Amino acid sequence: MSETNFISSAQRVIDIERQAISEIKQYVDVNFDTACQAMFDCQGRIIVVGMGKSGHVGNKIAATLASTGTPAFFVHPGEASHGDLGMITKDDVVLLISNSGETSEILNIVPVIKRIGAYIIAMTGNAQCSMAKLANCHIQVTVSQEACPLGLAPTASTTATLVMGDALAVALLEARGFTADDFALSHPGGSLGRRLLLTLDDIMHKETQVPRVELNQTVTAALFEISAKGLGMTSVVDGFGRMVGIFTDGDLRRIIEQRIDIHSTTIENVMTRKCTTANPEMLAAEALNIMETKRINGLIVIDSQNRPIGALNMQDLLKAGVL
CATH class of the missing domain: 3.10.580.10 (CBS-domain)
Known part of the structure; x- marks a missing residue:
């Protein structure tokens, strides 16, 4: 494969993912607003759940929420079935992430989460999926195509989900009046903390x-x-x-x-x-x-x-x- 083909392939991926981000802007709607309000009013923690690539994205979303004033952590659905569901309480909001909305490992724990009484937000690429129907609120993140030419590897869809997660975190940050000093308190050991706290x-x-x-x-x-x-x-x-x-x-x-x-x-x-x-x-x-x-x-x-x-x-x- 020539250098020109490498460059052409990379540029195509960037174009597709840029388009995917543009497409999801339409889903920042009343459902997004409802999800933000539920997370803002949450008396417990935001529990982010995802499997595979969605899990990796979920981990990052949880970290971003936690560092911007919304207490959150990630729970792996497989581990949840073997004891980690004990981390979830009725005061929590659970954010389920799945492109298909049919991930079995997540669907298996939804009945328990509902029994606990936690509020459920589903973030998927299919408005008619099982998770969307079972959740209290659904945020749609549908992309027209993956950057992977086979249409198999999550690429554009994970990018879009990550961006939607950032949108949630920043919307909550602004609603809470989160300041630079607040941010530094959760980053005391890094250069960000030094930059923001030192006088x-x-x-x-x-x-x-x-x-x-x-x-x-x-x-x-x-x-x-x-x-x-x-x-x-x-x-x-x-x-x-x-x-x-x-x-x-x-x-x-x-x-x-x-x-x-x-x-x-x-x-x-x-x-x-x-x-x-x-x-x-x-x-x-x-x-x-x-x-x-x-x-x-x-x-x-x-x-x-x-x-x-x-x-x-x-x-x-x-x-x-x-x-």
Whole structure:
């Protein structure tokens, strides 16, 4: 098979699956709304059940729901028949996933789920299937064709089901008013958590580590301060300790090009007056965005009296896992 055929085949698959996603938009209807309301009102957990490829998709849907504010977990129908049905209570909502809607392993446990009293949502590709008839609510996910040329391997249908699951999760997320901080609480060990939870107060250099010089000091003094603190900059303060400017490595390069005498020139005459500052409550991710947008390598953190109380640079963000 030539490289051209590989590419042609891959492009055909993408076109078919893109079409499948477009087709299921029609099924975001009153049944979808009913399913969302049932999941929103659920006093227990969302239990996702699926077999084979639908099970793999179901696992991902359960994980997405759980990480976006809707407690959920996946139960394998085979294991459910051998004890795992004990995980399901009358307060739960059970989401059954099957393209055909006739998966025997799932149909075998439906009577028990109904006896328990849990609310059942079926997500299938056939509105007339057994699961659709047995469920309290049915979400249709029908695609016109699979990407598999044999029409056998679940491809477009699993993609469409995954997208519908994402639609459920995001609709519920927005209904709950789920925030970035809420998301970070369920991802504390990952980079997402670090990006969303860390504030500048958590990572900035403080107290004696904050570079500062006074207006009447020379450029030479500022260079010593920059070197000592190792942040590539220093704040410039007035007689009351309030920040009035900043002096950076970039400023130094510019005055050297102008052949200014660094031993006699005061920092007041060469500093940058209108500089970007931050407050300690600012999220580290927000500070990163500011630094990237303004193309600066560091920030001075000030208090409510405009006094420098912290400082950080890109290296600090990198060490904290934010960058």
